Each structure stands twice: as C-alpha cells, then as structure tokens.
Amino acid sequence: MQQYTTQMDAAKKGIITEQMKAVAEKENLDVEVIRARVAAGTIAIPANKNHKALDAQGVGQGLRTKINVNLGVSGDLADNEMEWQKVQTAIELGAEAIMDLSNFGKTHAFRKRLIDAAPAMIGTVPVYDVVGYTGKIVNDLTYKDFLAVVEKHAKDGVDFVTIHAGLTRHTAQKVLDNPRQTNVVSRGGSVLFAWMVHTGNENPFFEHYDELLDILARYDVTLSLGDACRPGSIADATDAAQIEELITLGELTRRAWEKNVQVIIEGPGHMALNEIQANMILQKRLCHGAPFYVLGPLVTDIAPGYDHITSAIGGAIAAASGADFLCYVTPAEHLRLPDVQDVREGIIASRIAAHAADIAKGVPGARDWDNAMSRARQEVNWEKMYELAVDPKKAREYHDSSRPAQEDTCTMCGEMCAMKTMNRILSGEAGCVKL
Amino acid sequence: MQQYTTQMDAAKKGIITEQMKAVAEKENLDVEVIRARVAAGTIAIPANKNHKALDAQGVGQGLRTKINVNLGVSGDLADNEMEWQKVQTAIELGAEAIMDLSNFGKTHAFRKRLIDAAPAMIGTVPVYDVVGYTGKIVNDLTYKDFLAVVEKHAKDGVDFVTIHAGLTRHTAQKVLDNPRQTNVVSRGGSVLFAWMVHTGNENPFFEHYDELLDILARYDVTLSLGDACRPGSIADATDAAQIEELITLGELTRRAWEKNVQVIIEGPGHMALNEIQANMILQKRLCHGAPFYVLGPLVTDIAPGYDHITSAIGGAIAAASGADFLCYVTPAEHLRLPDVQDVREGIIASRIAAHAADIAKGVPGARDWDNAMSRARQEVNWEKMYELAVDPKKAREYHDSSRPAQEDTCTMCGEMCAMKTMNRILSGEAGCVKL
Numbered sequence: 092m093q094q095y096t097t098q099m100d101a102a103k104k105g106i107i108t109e110q111m112k113a114v115a116e117k118e119n120l121d122v123e124v125i126r127a128r129v130a131a132g133t134i135a136i137p138a139n140k141n142h143k144a145l146d147a148q149g150v151g152q153g154l155r156t157k158i159n160v161n162l163g164v165s166g167d168l169a170d171n172e173m174e175w176q177k178v179q180t181a182i183e184l185g186a187e188a189i190m191d192l193s194n195f196g197k198t199h200a201f202r203k204r205l206i207d208a209a210p211a212m213i214g215t216v217p218v219y220d221v222v223g224y225t226g227k228i229v230n231d232l233t234y235k236d237f238l239a240v241v242e243k244h245a246k247d248g249v250d251f252v253t254i255h256a257g258l259t260r261h262t263a264q265k266v267l268d269n270p271r272q273t274n275v276v277s278r279g280g281s282v283l284f285a286w287m288v289h290t291g292n293e294n295p296f297f298e299h300y301d302e303l304l305d306i307l308a309r310y311d312v313t314l315s316l317g318d319a320c321r322p323g324s325i326a327d328a329t330d331a332a333q334i335e336e337l338i339t340l341g342e343l344t345r346r347a348w349e350k351n352v353q354v355i356i357e358g359p360g361h362m363a364l365n366e367i368q369a370n371m372i373l374q375k376r377l378c379h380g381a382p383f384y385v386l387g388p389l390v391t392d393i394a395p396g397y398d399h400i401t402s403a404i405g406g407a408i409a410a411a412s413g414a415d416f417l418c419y420v421t422p423a424e425h426l427r428l429p430d431v432q433d434v435r436e437g438i439i440a441s442r443i444a445a446h447a448a449d450i451a452k453g454v455p456g457a458r459d460w461d462n463a464m465s466r467a468r469q470e471v472n473w474e475k476m477y478e479l480a481v482d483p484k485k486a487r488e489y490h491d492s493s494r495p496a497q498e499d500t501c502t503m504c505g506e507m508c509a510m511k512t513m514n515r516i517l518s519g520e521a522g523c524v525k526l
Numbered sequence: 527m528q529q530y531t532t533q534m535d536a537a538k539k540g541i542i543t544e545q546m547k548a549v550a551e552k553e554n555l556d557v558e559v560i561r562a563r564v565a566a567g568t569i570a571i572p573a574n575k576n577h578k579a580l581d582a583q584g585v586g587q588g589l590r591t592k593i594n595v596n597l598g599v600s601g602d603l604a605d606n607e608m609e610w611q612k613v614q615t616a617i618e619l620g621a622e623a624i625m626d627l628s629n630f631g632k633t634h635a636f637r638k639r640l641i642d643a644a645p646a647m648i649g650t651v652p653v654y655d656v657v658g659y660t661g662k663i664v665n666d667l668t669y670k671d672f673l674a675v676v677e678k679h680a681k682d683g684v685d686f687v688t689i690h691a692g693l694t695r696h697t698a699q700k701v702l703d704n705p706r707q708t709n710v711v712s713r714g715g716s717v718l719f720a721w722m723v724h725t726g727n728e729n730p731f732f733e734h735y736d737e738l739l740d741i742l743a744r745y746d747v748t749l750s751l752g753d754a755c756r757p758g759s760i761a762d763a764t765d766a767a768q769i770e771e772l773i774t775l776g777e778l779t780r781r782a783w784e785k786n787v788q789v790i791i792e793g794p795g796h797m798a799l800n801e802i803q804a805n806m807i808l809q810k811r812l813c814h815g816a817p818f819y820v821l822g823p824l825v826t827d828i829a830p831g832y833d834h835i836t837s838a839i840g841g842a843i844a845a846a847s848g849a850d851f852l853c854y855v856t857p858a859e860h861l862r863l864p865d866v867q868d869v870r871e872g873i874i875a876s877r878i879a880a881h882a883a884d885i886a887k888g889v890p891g892a893r894d895w896d897n898a899m900s901r902a903r904q905e906v907n908w909e910k911m912y913e914l915a916v917d918p919k920k921a922r923e924y925h926d927s928s929r930p931a932q933e934d935t936c937t938m939c940g941e942m943c944a945m946k947t948m949n950r951i952l953s954g955e956a957g958c959v960k961l
Contacts, residue, residue: 158660267961325900349654363893364846391878400835426924458798461759513710
C-alpha cells in the first residue's frame, strides 16, 4: 500500500506526506514549498516509521531554527530517573529534538521508553552503544557489529543517527599531518580513530556506506553526518582536517540522496566569532545545501561553567548565517554531566540563540513574539510579560522577590520608570504634550 | 606647574602622561600610538584629577574591550552594604569601570567611598541625582541645577559622566513624529523629556553645552554622551529618533574635542542581531571615530531573567564590529535591581562577550588565554583548567560535584574521554600510530 520509502522518496515522487503537512502548518509555509525542499535535500524531516509518538518537525532552508537536547545513561551517572526528568524538561520547554547518548550497559529500555513517549525527534550516536550492545571490546569489533547496532537503533524508531563516516583513513592522516591543539575531541570519532589504527581497516561506515544507507532507508532514519574533526579549541577551527572531512561529507551527502536517505551535516565546535559566517557558507556550498546542525560554536575556550553562554553567542551567529539546527550546550560542558537545572539553562540559552537568529534571518512571524513582549512592557503589564517570557517562572520569581514601593514598576528604576514617565507625558496627563 | 588640562590637551601638545604610559603597558602598545589616538579622540582615558585610587584604563581604537558594572543606592533598595558587596565583586572580577547610579537621598557618601577605594574608572549619571542633590521636584529645576550636580560629581572625582545632551527639542519631536513601540526607555532621557515638555525649554545640557564642557575640562571628566533614544525594543532599533540623536552626538563630539574634553558615545539597546554591525559603522562614521559604549545590544525582547545572555550575544557581535566598551546586563534586567549573584553573572557574561570579540577583532595576545586553556584540556590537567577559567570557583565546584570512576576524566565522557583516547593513540601506547 505504501507508495514511498522515505520522506525524500515521497517528495521526489510528488507525494505530500502527513509529515510534510505537519511541518508546513507549523512553519506557515505552503506544503509544496516543503515538498520541493525535501526532494532537493535542503529540508530534512527526521521521522522514523516506527516512532509513533512523533510530532514531525522540519530542519532546514527557510524554517525556524530547531534545538536539540543531549541526555542519556552513562557509566558514571546511571540514574534513569534523573535522565527521565531531563526528558520531561526538554519536552516542557519545547525542544524539537532529543539525542539519547546512553552508553552504559543495555541501553534499549531507556531508548524504548523515550521513543514511546516523546513527540520530539529522537537521535542517537550508535557508536556510543556498540560496546554495550555487542559485549565486545573496541578492538574486537567488526564492521558488521557497527552496522548491527545502527540497525537496532533504526528498528527501535530513532529518527536520526550521528554517523562519523567522514573520518576516513585519508582524513585521519590529515589530523596527523596538520598538528592540532586538541586533536580529535569527538567521542565517536576517537573510538573510530582508535579502531582504524588498531585494525588497519578503513572507517567501517565509509567502507560499507551503501549497506548503511540501505538500513537507514528501510526505516527512514535521517543520516546526521558527524564531524569527527570538529575543532575542540578555537586554535583548531577551520583547519585542514576539519575542511577535508567536510569535503567528504559533501560527497557522502550526494550518495545518500541518491538512495533517498535524508541528510543533516554536523558542524563545529570551538570557533572564533569572526570565522563562523565563512564556515556556514562553506558547509552550504560543499554539502549542496543540506541542513546544518551545529554544536555551539563556542566562541572562546576560557569559560567552563558558562559554555551555555559561549555557545549561545556562536549559535546565534551561526543560525543567523545559515545553520538550521542547534545542539544545546549546558553550563556543565567540559566539567561533568549536566543535572536537570543545567539542562534547563542549556535549553533556554539555546532557545534564545535560535530565536535571535530567526529574527535576524527574517523567519516569517519571528518578531511577533518580541513585539507582543515590548507592547506588554510599554503598558507595564507584568502578568502579560511573565506569560510571554521564555521562562515565565523565573521572570515572575525575580520580579516578586524584590517589591518596589510603587507596585506597578520594578525596583530597577522604581518611581523613575521611563515607561511610566513617557506614558504620562504622551497621554497628556502632564498637562502638555507639545514640545 | 601642570603643563596640560586634560589627557586630550596633553596628547595634542605631544605630552606623554602617566596615564598614557599605564594604558600602553596594559595593552602592549607603544605609548606614542596611545598618545596619537587620545589626541585624535579615538581613545579616551577617563581619569579625573581627583580620583587618586584610579588604575587608568583606555577605551577605544585597537584596545581590549572594557566592561562596566552598574550599581548604586536607590529608593527601593537603599542597602549600602549590599551595594558595597557589588563593588567588591566588580573589583574582584576585574571590571574596568563601575557606574554609580545612586539616585536616592544624599548620594555623596557612597560615591566618595567608591572613589576613594576603587581602581576602576567611576562613572555616574548626574541627572539621576539632581532631585536628591537640589531637594527640588523635577519641574522646578533650572539649568543651573543640572550643571551644579555635574560640577559636584566632577569635583568628587568621577571619571566619566553620562549626559543626554543629544535629546534636543528637535530630536524629541522625532520621537513624536515617528511612533515607537517603547518610546523613550532611558531614565535620564525621560526626565529631560518631561522637563522640556513642562518648562518649554531646550535641553539644558545642549543649550548650555559650552558651560558644561568647561566644568568637565577643569577636572578632566570624560563626557559619555548618552543615547536617550536608544531602542527599548527590537522594533524601535535603528529608527529615525535613534539616528537623529546620533547625528547630534557626532556634532557635540567635535565641539567637546575643540575644548579638549574626551568623549565616549553611548549606544543601543535592544536590536536584532543583523542590524548590529551597521550600527557600529554608523556610529564610528557619524561620531568621527569616538569610542563606542554599548548597553547590550539585547538581540531579543523575550528573555527577561536571561538578558545577560541576550546582551552577551549582542555585545560580542557589537565589540567584534567596533564597539569598545560594554555595559554589563544582569539576569535581573527588566525585573528588579540585581543582587550580588546577579552582578556576578552579569560581569562574567559581559567578560565572555568582550573576550570573544577581542579574539575576533585580533587584539594582540587575546588568543593566548584560549591556547593555554586548550593545552590544559589536551593534557587533562584539571588544576590548570580551573586556574585559567573565567570563574575558577564555579569550574572547580562543577567538576568536584560529580566524580567520575576514572579520576582523571570527568563524568561527561568518563572512560570514553576523547582526549585520553587520542593521547594514548598518538603517544604510541596503543602499539601503533601508523594509519
């Protein structure tokens, strides 16, 4: 009965899917625009056929910037309930994607629970799970093991998977030939690097790429091509290894599209502010307009404890310059796994960056939210301000914690409130509005 | 015995002052470069002759981006000791400037204590203090009252004063002719607007500008020309009133320089990310290269409780595009007066923005800090990472709060630490580094 395999296959055949309709409605765009862009690969709609709870979202050209929340069970913090609270926080705050980075023991139960419950797109990095899934040590793994874990995740209903297929032996050699400050900082990338050094083999996902694509096409899993060579310090940004890998990712993108597998490209990382725009242009060109998913960029290395801020700066600039999807970064980055409060702060910082970028890139309707807020400010309407705030709870708590003598102001300016002064003058209450 | 009146007078006469030497040393620049730029007005060294505790800083062309901390005693929060803790926080975290915005009762004692103790540049907004100083209500004030409070602050040793001399009757009319979402949100500006409407007079600082300049020159107070028409919402940014005022500020800049008064220009405000660079170019052109001091810019209106982040995004872009001086914004902005923790978060967010911009604009040595941090990361040297962190205390607390099983990693990746994996491979411990 099904007339298509993947969203991209449908789009190429001119079929409008339910998911395309849902995206068009959310974005206030014509569904034909969505279809054409999915066909061209400039929009991805990660929607595994087995993820029944999904409320489909689009990522890419002309759409609102989306954000992703990382969480998952690990060996050092195997607290399923705490991770579940993070899931609830992500859903409450409207994150469009959740990546389950569980890498400890049998990860299936948590993943299953997540996919059953979450309307957000679910992503994973199957390599994190390969040791737990196969019960082998890294050096004993075969390429079949790597593909088997991908197939397991695909079958479970994961909407997008990060695969570091661009870290070929050729690219790995570039890392050695062009010494870096912080080498390879991608966890998945470093595992593959170690495996290639140990076994002498080519990257399993690169060597057996067609087999990988067949698995992904079967379930309509979107391929998120990982950047193993993303810079881990601003010193390493935009270097030979990073760009070499990006060239390969562009080639792999075309091959995926030929098999109707949707693609997202992952990007940096740590990067000086003035290099971000050039990197967005480079990715869009080399990867043929595929959606760009960035981790940060973090615009300085010196702020552990505040990397939600360093990445909000970089993420806002990246998204304003073309990035489509931001991976959140929490205050805990570089220091520990985030707790629930860290997750909350990370999501809000990321949401602010995405929204600031949407205003800048002229996403239709983006400014409406700001205009409503500034109207509430002009009217000194506190309830309305709370309601419109990105975090209503914090806004209310802050204002309530410090009461002004004049109830309709705040303690910042008190009776010197410029809004009230101007409203009085402009309404003519002061006796004269004439200058 | 003194051969010059102000730093600018000295610079024009070819005299190298102690303050110029101090700035040259801090910035690793030739003192002759500093002198020439002070003479041209593109660098200001706010240094009141009566501020004996000052450790002079330069603001402007080619220098490190500086940050300012606002604090002060107000009617709703007249807690001198809490404000003093904010002073200590600002000094501890190395803020280069502190603005004392006290506006309640007799402000002299707090200002005096601050000037006696602080090595940072001290700024004030004399208009906030005019009611308290004169004991009159706003409508009864004369131009002499406005100048008297400026002279009092100058005599007390304030290094720079914000004066909204650009809000002329002509500019005020532009506000009325070009309706705004949030009218005038500058406290000082709204007081002057009200006074002009009530009395029918011209802006006292504009009408008696030469007299004002004579006072400032006498003590070498730097004139920080306030932007009464700064946008209070992204909808109002870059509008007729804002730009009309900026044109006037440019004209006033030249007149100040003719009298050897140093000038800083104040800027927005709320502003969409994509408008920031154009605003920096416009200010530098219209104000003849005078240093630019920005409040924010806040790149969205919707994040009360997180405006340290919205302004870190805008501030980083602004400073990378030419702004020289960032006024911090705390999480409490738009909601209440900040407490000490808010002040701390505001300073650090602002410091991050300034540093990210310094990297981007190529301030000599700016990257050294990042390189040292990323070396420590590559070596997995935690003590060194804490030491180099913008907030060593928070970095240590975060890492210590969540101990990994492998002591030399962190719980973020644990045994999957990419740094450790790569160090093992590259050192040859894994047996083979050959690909």
